[in-house]
Structures are given as structure tokens and as C-alpha cells.
Amino acid sequence: MASAPWDHPFQIPNKQHQTTCEVAMSTDEEQQHRLDSFRQAAGRFASGVTVVTTAYDDHVYGITATSFVSLSLNPLLVTVSINVNSPMLDEIRGSGVFAINVLANDQQHVSSYFARRGRGRSKGAFDEVEAHVETTGAPVVTGALSWFDCTVHTMLDGGDHTILVGEVKAAGGGTGEPLLYWSGNYRELGQEEQNAAEENALTDDIHRIADSLSVQLHMHGMSTAQLIEAQQAVEPEAAALAARDANDEQIAQLRALVEEAELHTGDAACFNPLSLEFHDRLGLLSGNPAIAAAVSALNRPRESRYAADTTSERASRAAGAHRWILEAIEARDEDAARRLMSEHLGTVAVGILH
Template sequence: MTSTDPQAGFKQAAGHFASGVTIVTTRNGDHVYGITCSSFVSLSLNPLLVTVSVNSHSPFLAEVRESGRLAVSVLADHQQDVSRYFSTRGRGRGEGEFPDLSTESMTTGAPIVSDCLSWFDAKLHAVLPGGDHEILIGEVVAAGGRDGAPLLYWDGNYRQLDMEPSDNRIERYADAMSVQLHLVGLDSTGLLDAQLALEPAAGALAAGVRSEPGLSALRDSLARSRALMDSPEAFTESALQFHNALGTASENPAIAASVQALGRSRQAHYANGTTWESMVRTIEAHEEIYRAIEAGDEERARALVTEHLTTVGARLCRQ
């Protein structure tokens, strides 16, 4: 949505850019100084340069200019308290060390937050104007880090990085459950009952959501099925993926995982008896379901999925 107020629009747009959280520090004589900063950028590899942007009214600028050194500590996901420490008025300056905060020094002597995710120790290279901020450029003389996840800041709140995409987790859990169901043995009646309990709801939810990734996955499944009608085995495998895509398009992780967990059982029961006529009927049914979802017709999508499963179930019973 476009804002008619450029400043409001800028703030809203900038707030939706996720950034890491850093602490920028310096040591100037007998005292240390630090601020929380999210505007940190790796600038150059030759020479090794980094930048941070600091409010023009911040006393930190004078401290760095005088000391000629700065360190950047990239906070780990468990260090929100460290960020808040430096965001609290009066805590940014300390005599010798920061009270109640563990730090260490490397090459320049500027403090580095203990247990941070990574750090850059630098000499002041240049200071550039940047509107109501000034841009400090540091020449890195030492750097390091460890394994872990970063602390993020997005839309006015601290966030944590999900190290494993949710889709991957769903697939992993669903696959484990699918193996167990296959080993236990799910007969055709049990499979159909499970599908009728899950997939019509998935179709209705997908129609309510109408997400482009969900619709795209359904379209891709249909296109693959049409292209494989000369190979009943490959067609069956592709057509069964439509059911998984239906679960994913619901955007409900529980339903998506449950539908996907039926995969091996569906393959075992649907592998035989695929004919040209059944392939044609399957594609027609899947296309109708897709059109209902694309149109956002939740009740029709639910009814069409139920009708399709009932037809398939009747064919299974005749085998």
C-alpha cells in the first residue's frame, strides 16, 4: 500500500527490513562507550571495511573520533538483554568496563561483547555525512565468530531466526509418520476414512487462503499429470502429489503434515488399476477442484474433494 506521507512511508518500509542487532563500542582513555546499532554493513574486502550509521547528536561520535577505534559485536539470538542494556539511558558509558556486562578486548582495545555471534575490531578509517546520521567507516584489523543463530530486529520487535524452514520440518515429520503408518499397515478403508477427514477441509482452507504459492503447486501438479498420461505408473505418482499440494495449499501445518503422512499408503493402494479412463477422470476432478480453490469457493472445493475421494474409494473397493 502506498503512503501519501513520504516520511511515514519511509519509516514503514524501513521497519519491514529485517536486520541483525549489533553493539558498537570504543575505548577512549579510561572509559568505554557503547551503543545498540542495527545499521551495520560489511562494505569492502580490499581493504577490509565495515560501516555503522550513528545519530549525529550521539556523544558516541566524539568518543570514536578521539579514540580512533571501534568494535562491532553481532548479537546472538539469546542476547536481547544485551541490546536492551545499551538501549537504556546512562548505561552506554562506563569507567574501565561496562557494569554488569562481560566483555573482552582483541587488537584495538575496544570492548567486544562476550559470547556474541561474531565481532569486528577496527581502526577508524573515515567519517562521512549522512543526513541526520554520520557514517563511521572502520578498517578491520581482527574479526571472528562462532556457530549459532543471530538476534534479528523486524517491525519494531526482536525476532529469532528459524534455522530450518517450516516446510522442511513439516516434510520431515510427515515422512516419519508416513513410514510408521506404512509399517503398521493402513488398509484401503482406513486410508479413505483418513483422506475424507482431512482433504475436504484442506480444499476449503486452500480456497479461503488462495495463496499464490499454493495455487502454483496445484497447477504444477496438474501440468505434470497431463504430461505423464502415457505412463500409468508415473501418472499415478504425479497425481498423488496433487493431494500433498492440496494439504500444503491449506497453509495449515497440521493438516499439511497429516495429508502428506498418508503418502506411502496412498501409493501402495493406488498403484494398481490405473487405466486411461481413470487418468482422464482424475485430471478432470483435479482441475475442477483447482478451479474452485482459485475462485475462492470454499464449499464447492470441499464438496468436490469429497466427491473425488468417494469415486476413488469405490474404485479401490472393486479391485
């Protein structure tokens, strides 16, 4: 390895005499290091794979991109970034429309097709990829996990990329798992990740239904007595189903929740949210979406109506009842879980109504 000029034993480094060339080389090296570090860091971010398509005159055009972002709900806007040198930009400027197609995990060949230079532009239809038209005329890749059919809202300067902002005119998709790109390679969700993703999606759906139902109940003017009657009709069965169907991991999470609540019986502000989460969690553990949504919806008005009446003594009784219900679920005793929940709600009702 060549030594630096000041490595000679009879020379002393003097940065004042460093040449312009040496400074430039140092700056270039630092810039390259930053660029390499950026690429490495950015490559550690797992992203979905999309194909951006448009149609202009008698041609269709598509490229692979991983920079898709959902931007706004009002109005409905999405963004994707395209290299400033890509001919795709002129096509989109001319057409005023584009579609973003999120690829499923069995569509790696679609990504590879559009990633090859010169293969994205075709006359009439793509050579090897089936597509159809939805609303704007931009091609939508058949079998895509999801798609967003857009008109151009804005095109923004983003350095060496142009940021396309699209106003969504139509959107849709199917079922399946996403094609992922991470650390320079295509990836797929493992089975555990797939199960977690499906469970989270179901939970989100249930909570959206519960939000809508709770609003309708509020507008209806449901009384406290009616709230308690509804809870008595639904929650004991949720506890019984949880005893029958909840897996060991779910029960362990329920136990952790009960133990945390027991630490806060003297603080209503901390205890009440944990107590409500216990009921909400039992609804989810029932495995029945209708029951889960009903329990979650009934939790909304319960929060405001019960909070003012929570004392340390009542919190302790509720925590004890939750533990008994938990133990019945752990023992897989459906009858005991149903009975204990019914007794717990009856005790709470007495405290609220009298």
C-alpha cells in the same frame, strides 16, 4: 606504455632467447592473475558469518570466520578453517575444545569486534561481547542465531589454513535471520528471501513430521479402508482451506502442476507422482501444519497402494477431478472445493476397494 623487445620494426620475437627473469615475471603474473580470479570468484559466494571461540587457562579467544561447513550426522561433525598463522590454533590445541557461533543479522558489531587484530584474546571474558558456557567450556556468543559446542576431532592441513573438524557435543540457537557476507560486504536477506526461507523451513519441518507419522502408521498396519477414511476426514478440509487462504502465486504453481499431470495420463509412472504432489501441495496450501503433515503422511502408503491400479482411464478421471478442485480454489469457493475433493476421493475409493 613501453613496448616489448620484439615490437621494434627490425626485431623478430625469439622465445628461445627469453631470459630466466622474463620467464619468472611471466609466471608470477600468471599466478597473480589466478589468485585475483580466485578471490573474485570466491567472493561471489554468499556465506554466513561465524565466530570461532575457545577458552584456555584463564583466557578466552575468538576470531571471525566464514568457512563453516556441516560435515557429518553420524558422528555429528562440523568444520571450520583457520589461517595457519593464527594464535587461535595454539589455544585450541591446548584446550581441545571450540565453539562455532553463527551470527544473526543484528550482530555485525560482533563480527567486526572479533575481526580486529589483537581484540580476540581476553582475560576471563570478552570486553565487548557477552558470552556464556554450555558444555565444553568454550564461550558461546549470547544471541547467536545458532551455535555448535565441540571437542576437537581432527586438525587437517589445508595449505595456508588448518581445517578444524569438531565433534558436536551440544548445539542450539534462537530465531531471526542470518548475517551474510558477500562480495566484500555484510548483507541481509531481503523480505522476499526471508519469507521464502521461513516457508522452506516450515515445509521441511512438516515433511519430517509426516515421515515419522507414516512410519508409525505402517508399523500399526493401517488397512486400505482406514487409509481412505483418513483421507476423507482430512483432505476435503485441506482443499477448503486452500480456497480460503492460498495466495495467487501458490495457486498458479498448483495450476502448473495440474497442467503437467494432464500431459501424462497415459503414463502411470509419470502421472502418479504428479497426482500425489497435487494432494501434498493442497495440504501445504491449507496453512495448517497439522493438516499438511497428515496429508503428506497419508501420501506415503497411497503411493504403493494406488500405483498398481492406475490405468489411463482412471488417470484421466483423476486429472479432471484435480482440475475441478483447482478451479474451485481459484474461485475462492470453499464449499465447492471441499465437496469436489470428497467426491474425488470417493471415486478413487470405489476403484481401489472394488
